[in-house]
Amino acid sequence: MADxxxxxxxxxxxxxxxxxxxxxxxxxxxxxxxCPVCGTKMTRILGKAHNAQG
Incomplete structure (x- = not known):
């Protein structure tokens, strides 16, 4: 799923x-x-993943 x-x-x-x-x-x-202009890899840190375990 691309966002x-x-x-x-x-x-x-x-x-x-x-x-x-x-x-x-x-x-x-x-x-x-x-990057849509130059094609360089881009990253964005979104935050901690929520763990389903207690």
Whole structure:
């Protein structure tokens, strides 16, 4: 499921909206995608993942 997120492109030095997918690493959720202008990989840290266990 691809959603739109706002992130910072290091190569363009601009904040841009990108479409990405959510992945989880070390209990942190992160949106990963590519910059629509230059094609560089972009990431956006979303916060801690909620654990279903007590």
């Amino acid at each position: 739109t997120y706002n992130g910072y492109c290091v190569k363009c030095r601009e904040k841009r909206d990108f479409t990405g997918e959510i992945s989880e690493t070390n209990g942190r959720r992160m949106a990963k995608g590519t």
